[in-house]
Amino acid sequence: MSKYIFVTGGVLSGLGKGVTVASIGRILKARGLRVATMKLDPYLNVDPGTMSPYQHGEVFVTEDGAETDLDLGHYERFVDENTSKLSNVTSGQIYNYVLNQERRGDYLGGTIQVIPHVTNEIKRRIGLLARTNNPDVVLVEIGGTVGDIEGLPFLEAIRQMRKDVGRRNTLYVHVTWLPYLAASKELKTKPTQHSVRELRGIGIQPDVIALRSDHPVDEDVLAKVALFCDVEQEAVIPLVTADTIYAVPLSLEKAGLGDWLVQQLQLTVTRDPQAGLADWERFVQEIRRPKPSLRIGLVGKYVELEDAYLSVKEALLHAGLAIGYDVHIEWISSEDLEKGRNLELLETVDGIVVPGGFGYRGIEGKIVAARYAREHQVPYLGLCLGMQVMCIELARAVFNSDEPNSTEFDLSTEYPIIDLMPDQRDIADMGGTMRLGIYPCQLKPGTRAAEAYAAMGFGHVIQERHRHRFEFNNHYRADMEAHGMVFSGLSPDGRLVEIAELADHPFMVGSQFHPEFKSRPNRPHPLFLGLVKAARRYAENHRTPEHQPVDGQEEAAAARGDAFSPAS
Incomplete structure (x- = not known):
């Protein structure tokens, strides 16, 4: 009993x-x-x-x-x-x-x-x-x-x-x-x-x-x-x-x-x-040990309440510790960005995370963050809506228009880059319409997403947790691929885009799922680990000496055993 x-x-x-x-x-x-x-x-x-x-x-x-x-x-x-x-x-x-x-x-x-x-x-x-x-x-x-x-x-x-x-x-x-x-x-x-x-x-x-x-x-x-x-x-x-x-x-x-x-x-x-x-x-002990720090900008519309992004915050902590760094989160309001305020904060960070969310409020600010990351080669991780705004932002550059959008925010958009799947269009009950829970994803070999998962011992098929209703519109796949977007993760039948990334960017990856829910203290999630590694490289090339790693730091972390095995 x-x-x-x-x-x-x-x-x-x-x-x-x-x-x-x-x-x-x-x-x-x-x-x-x-x-x-x-x-x-x-x-x-x-x-x-x-x-x-x-x-x-x-x-x-x-x-x-x-x-x-x-x-x-x-x-x-x-x-x-x-x-x-x-x-x-x-x-x-x-x-x-x-x-x-x-x-x-x-x-x-x-x-x-x-x-x-x-x-x-x-x-x-x-x-x-x-x-x-x-x-x-x-x-x-x-x-x-x-x-x-x-x-x-x-x-x-x-x-x-x-x-x-x-x-x-x-x-x-x-x-x-x-x-x-x-x-x-x-x-x-x-x-x-x-x-x-x-x-x-x-x-x-x-x-x-x-x-x-x-x-x-x-x-x-x-x-x-x-x-x-x-x-x-x-x-x-x-x-x-x-x-x-x-x-x-x-x-x-x-x-x-x-x-x-x-x-x-x-x-x-x-x-x-x-x-x-x-x-x-x-x-x-590793949390308490003095370490160099990375600054990661978290761009959301609920940043006044950090608990709204609790799992994202913890996933960044886990990933940073795995490579011997503290992660300092710069909480950036997407509403401020869309109003032209605090844009200078984007210049101070070593990486950007745009988490999930619902509703139009603050969306243009998230697009501003995605554009800054793309144009300035700042490491970027988009989670669910964060992937969608990354795709919308690139589409606006591709079509040289502000029209590309999601039908969640603009039903009459000329370029519905993000849209409902056909079998969802007549559903009205908000409480039971979304793709929820675990779904498989087939990784494309040679991509940054596949490399990140492989570094943690995963194969080419992964299982991740979802919470969303809108999907990438497959009508625009060819146009986006022609301009540097790689769809590095798809549903096994190839119908749904699960991960998108930019080929000519050090690390600009978006996932339709929520990887933060599977991060653990001794097993940081591969995509978060990939982000902080890219942020470390960015800091080494763009920031002051305080960001430089301590000699032997990673080797010592790896030697501590399973709890810090991802330190490479």
């Missing part, structure tokens, strides 16, 4: 429950345990797919095409196990399912209630993940904060889980915030006490309390929380704000949480955790 760890949050939102769940998964996996992760989101949207990034941050896409919460990206990057549509459940999904059952008559005329019908469906979804993945431990994060009305059905469901599967098979972790009063120079535990009391009023007694703080937490504070919240002191874990989120698993391990969880849940360990975390510790 799988064991269950439920993680709740108190005092305030944004504490980092997702990183905490991911970190617990990492320290358990380091012990040889099989781990599955899941997030329960109380909002009524079916999924975040149609939500503004300003509301929800990045939409993370799983292998099977689910549009999910960004915390699933943390789970995958830390635990290195793929999540699925079973890993993110919303109130919208639950109520939709229950109401559809009622309309079909499945309840035989019974009165439908939150308890037991809604809570039973929540528990069924949790159990379905356990039965499908057969893990040793299922880690379940409950979104929101204890006290939120919309979260009550989820809290009641996980309360019942202890009765359903047994006390020895369930464990509750509560993450709270310790505010610091500057006047008295002390951390205050009262909000944590109130949060735990709220949780206990629902019927859940936490087994572990993780105390988030921006200041060191001393033993007196730990003892006070243990006393007033009725938790063993060794299960009160300080979580002081770290210089990198990747250090959190090491903090939890140092605090003894891994061994405590194994003991409480009676888990069978098959690996020494010190050995299991050795690569992770080297990775964190």
Whole structure:
């Protein structure tokens, strides 16, 4: 039987429950345990797919095409196990399912209630993940904060889980915030006490309390929380704000949480955790080691909220570390560029990334960035929409016209370079129309894309995750090829353009898919690695000596083992 760890949050939102769940998964996996992760989101949207990034941050896409919460990206990057549509459940999904059952008559005329019908469906979804993945431990994060009305059905469901599967098979972790009063120079535990009391009023007694703080937490504070919240002191874990989120698993391990969880849940360990975390510790040390830096301009329309591009940011970090560089991201508003503002920022970067997005706002600014990269030979990586604007920009040069566009932005354009596929034209439901999830791509030998994948040990057929509706219009393939565009990745039937690049450019590559979702700390994605290598060459030729690599840097990185094998 799988064991269950439920993680709740108190005092305030944004504490980092997702990183905490991911970190617990990492320290358990380091012990040889099989781990599955899941997030329960109380909002009524079916999924975040149609939500503004300003509301929800990045939409993370799983292998099977689910549009999910960004915390699933943390789970995958830390635990290195793929999540699925079973890993993110919303109130919208639950109520939709229950109401559809009622309309079909499945309840035989019974009165439908939150308890037991809604809570039973929540528990069924949790159990379905356990039965499908057969893990040793299922880690379940409950979104929101204890006290939120919309979260009550989820809290009641996980309360019942202890009765359903047994006390020895369930464990509750509560993450709270310790505010610091500057006047008295002390951390205050009262909000944590109130949060735990709220949780206990629902019927859940936490087994572990993780105390988030921006200041060191001393033993007196730990003892006070243990006393007033009725938790063993060794299960009160300080979580002081770290210089990198990747250090959190090491903090939890140092605090003894891994061994405590194994003991409480009676888990069978098959690996020494010190050995299991050795690569992770080297990775964190590499993050902290002083290094030369590369400046990468990320051109988007949601740059005020960095979480909108969370996986892109992490993928750049992974790729930079693999070659011994820090990546400094210059957040550039595409709306500013299209209004002629901050154009000088493009002159300061060693590479440009244009990520995905929807809607016309800021598109002309992204085209400005693509034109600058093409004309000035600046390394460029376009992701989904970033590939499309790269194609539109070249088409405008080819046809000497501002007309080339996507029909997403201009239905009457004379040159629909990007367009809907014929079988999509009559679809109106925004929530279910896109190409989502994993699709195969056939690489063209000898191209920069093929070289980037080959350097990481991939063959000529790759599998990548998609989230888009519009495609490159094949009517313009010949014209674009005649002017230097190479379609270096196609669907196996040759019908869909998956990767485009410029032949006469050091590195100008765009992918219709989202490579950022598959980047891992010890396995940077080939296209991001290709970008930062090209950016390093650009920096060496165009920037100051501070960008020059340290002698022997790459050889030392390669010698560190698997975690840094892409250093060449």
